[in-house]
Amino acid sequence: MRFSEFGLTTLKEVPAEAEIVSHKLMLRAGLIRRLASGLFTWMPLGLRVLRKVEAVVREEMDRAGALELLMPAVQPAELWQKTGRWDQYGPLLLRMHDRHQREFCFGPTHEEVITDVASRELRSYKQLPVNYYQIQTKFRDEIRPRFGVMRSREFIMKDAYSFDIDHDGLEASYQKMHAAYTAIFERLGLGFRVVWADSGEIGGSKSQEFHVIADSGEDAIAYCDGSDFASNIETAPTFPAAGERPDPTRDFEKIATPGVRTIADLCQRLDIEPAQTVKTLIVEGDDGPVALVIRGDHELNAVKSQKLPGVASPLVMADDRTIREATGRAAGSLGPVGLELPVYIDHAVGHLADFSCGANEEGFHYTGVNFGRDLPEPETVDIRNVIAGDPAPDGKGVLSIARGIEVGHIFQLGTKYSEAMGATVQDQDGKDRVMEMGCYGIGITRIVGAAIEQNHDDNGIIWPAPLAPFDVVLVPINMHRSDTVREAAEALYTELTAAGLEVLFDDRDVRPGVKFADAELIGIPHRLVVSERGLAAGELEYRHRRDEESRDLKREEALNVLKESTIS
Ligand code: ATP
Numbered sequence: 001m002r003f004s005e006f007g008l009t010t011l012k013e014v015p016a017e018a019e020i021v022s023h024k025l026m027l028r029a030g031l032i033r034r035l036a037s038g039l040f041t042w043m044p045l046g047l048r049v050l051r052k053v054e055a056v057v058r059e060e061m062d063r064a065g066a067l068e069l070l071m072p073a074v075q076p077a078e079l080w081q082k083t084g085r086w087d088q089y090g091p092l093l094l095r096m097h098d099r100h101q102r103e104f105c106f107g108p109t110h111e112e113v114i115t116d117v118a119s120r121e122l123r124s125y126k127q128l129p130v131n132y133y134q135i136q137t138k139f140r141d142e143i144r145p146r147f148g149v150m151r152s153r154e155f156i157m158k159d160a161y162s163f164d165i166d167h168d169g170l171e172a173s174y175q176k177m178h179a180a181y182t183a184i185f186e187r188l189g190l191g192f193r194v195v196w197a198d199s200g201e202i203g204g205s206k207s208q209e210f211h212v213i214a215d216s217g218e219d220a221i222a223y224c225d226g227s228d229f230a231s232n233i234e235t236a237p238t239f240p241a242a243g244e245r246p247d248p249t250r251d252f253e254k255i256a257t258p259g260v261r262t263i264a265d266l267c268q269r270l271d272i273e274p275a276q277t278v279k280t281l282i283v284e285g286d287d288g289p290v291a292l293v294i295r296g297d298h299e300l301n302a303v304k305s306q307k308l309p310g311v312a313s314p315l316v317m318a319d320d321r322t323i324r325e326a327t328g329r330a331a332g333s334l335g336p337v338g339l340e341l342p343v344y345i346d347h348a349v350g351h352l353a354d355f356s357c358g359a360n361e362e363g364f365h366y367t368g369v370n371f372g373r374d375l376p377e378p379e380t381v382d383i384r385n386v387i388a389g390d391p392a393p394d395g396k397g398v399l400s401i402a403r404g405i406e407v408g409h410i411f412q413l414g415t416k417y418s419e420a421m422g423a424t425v426q427d428q429d430g431k432d433r434v435m436e437m438g439c440y441g442i443g444i445t446r447i448v449g450a451a452i453e454q455n456h457d458d459n460g461i462i463w464p465a466p467l468a469p470f471d472v473v474l475v476p477i478n479m480h481r482s483d484t485v486r487e488a489a490e491a492l493y494t495e496l497t498a499a500g501l502e503v504l505f506d507d508r509d510v511r512p513g514v515k516f517a518d519a520e521l522i523g524i525p526h527r528l529v530v531s532e533r534g535l536a537a538g539e540l541e542y543r544h545r546r547d548e549e550s551r552d553l554k555r556e557e558a559l560n561v562l563k564e565s566t567i568s
């Protein structure tokens with residue numbers, strides 16, 4: 001590709017709307033352009049990268065025996081009503097009407113449609129297992145679209161759905177996808193981790209996410225250095241502390257704490273650590289509000305909490321009015337002693353002695369609070385996020401926390417959708433059996449952003465070779481004034497292209513500095529510079545995007561470096 005014919009516009013300025021580096025670089029390098037909130041155009045350069053991601057995903061899905069199809073993006077409401085998700089999915093679902101006032105949505109995912117397809121196509125156990133997949137545009141009306149293509153409203157997903165006669169079959173199909181995903185992210189050259197996850201909206205039982213590890217990741221991942229245990233913090237379990245709870249040493253006291261609103265205020269006022277306090281959070285419940293009590297230095301875990309009996313799912317914090325109506329008190333003054341609400345106490349709180357908490361009276365706190373004396377012995381539950389240093393569930397060490405970007409998610413759905421939609425096949429005995437389903441997503445567009453988060457420097461993107469929009473950038477110096485350079489550059493362009501390399505030939509009449517800066521910004525792995533001085537010595541200047549310095553190589557040597565780099 002000749003740069004002069006490629007219509008690429010790079011930007012020097014960092015666009016104001018971009019918060020994280022991948023978003024900034026994608027805009028600056030001209031990979032994407034914004035249309036509206038969460039909507040982006042993939043420009044020619046960006047589309048080349050996207051197609052590479054798709055190609056790797058497609059190859060590995062095909063290799064795993066999955067069958068590609070393409071479902072409509074627009075889906076009739078009736079299908080979603082059958083599974084109950086029309087009402088459950090909420091404002092994430094973009095709903096619309098056709099001219100006959102029939103209701104539709106723009107698909108955020110395709111369980112309903114594929115189950116409908118499967119229920120018509122699959123009749124006998126002999127047709128199983130089947131795994132159908134597609135690569136297609138989805139729409140989710142995200143509450144906070146941000147980070148460019150990483151959390152957009154319209155995005156491209158690879159979604160696959162497996163159908164099996166029984167649970168063993170599902171397990172085998174799931175493991176096949178686990179292996180295919182591992183191969184995909186390895187081939188793409190990304191540093192990733194597979195973590196246990198919550199099945200969320202989609203439902204079902206077993207589920208794992210594939211995360212690209214990056215500081216800007218929206219998800220926290222807990223992992224154990226001593227084993228291969230890793231989990232999204234959403235589901236990483238905590239346990240009752242080992243050993244006996246310390247005995248009480250202090251008297252139960254009520255003290256005046258005017259103006260104290262937060263745990264930090266309280267600690268300052270009493271000169272204690274947050275770990276010696278508890279906070280009482282009020283959430284909505286099926287029959288009125290419910291109190292959740294965690295240690296002052298811990299964070300509430302919404303995913304775990306919303307699974308408790310009586311607690312509303314998804315978790316909603318009760319507002320001040322509801323709290324006042326239910327308790328007669330303000331939120332900031334609450335504590336578990338004498339609180340007339342259903343109360344859940346976290347495991348870590350159950351291990352505290354002599355702690356401090358709100359006294360259910362504005363401007364007062366209790367100190368020296370002890371279970372078994374000032375409060376009944378608690379039955380504790382797991383409602384907090386794990387923190388670094390917590391024991392791993394496999395007992396093989398302690399947890400560390402890293403940040404990750406979810407690029408893939410695999411689920412065992414079981415019969416949730418097949419049951420609701422009557423997707424059955426005849427088994428060996430001629431009886432109808434509801435098929436066991438799995439579903440498997442990859443965020444194709446999100447991968448591009450995630451790859452940049454992991455691979456960049458101050459000057460721009462550093463594409464892992466399999467994702468690079470071009471393999472080589474060919475930079476002639478003063479081509480418009482030197483026939484020698486022009487002829488040599490044209491010959492190299494022809495030769496490299498013929499060797500199967502994707503070459504960006506920077507034939508623009510601009511200063512070399514501009515060409516170098518653009519080449520670095522757009523992150524092409526190999527750079528070849530053709531100059532009169534080099535040609536006179538039979539040499540080309542070569543530099544890999546990751547190298548500190550360029551090297552002068554004999555022409556043949558340089559070509560060999562490039563040709564070898566494409567043999568993978
Ligand atoms: P998240 O937790 O990030 O909102 P999710 O768990 O809702 O994602 P899934 O339903 O598992 O997403 O969808 C499969 C994949 O699609 C995700 O692993 C992710 O890579 C991608 N994806 C989901 N939502 C978006 C989005 N808003 N923008 C870009 N990619 C997305």
Ligand code: MG
Nearest residue numbers: 209406408409
């Ligand atoms: Mg997910």
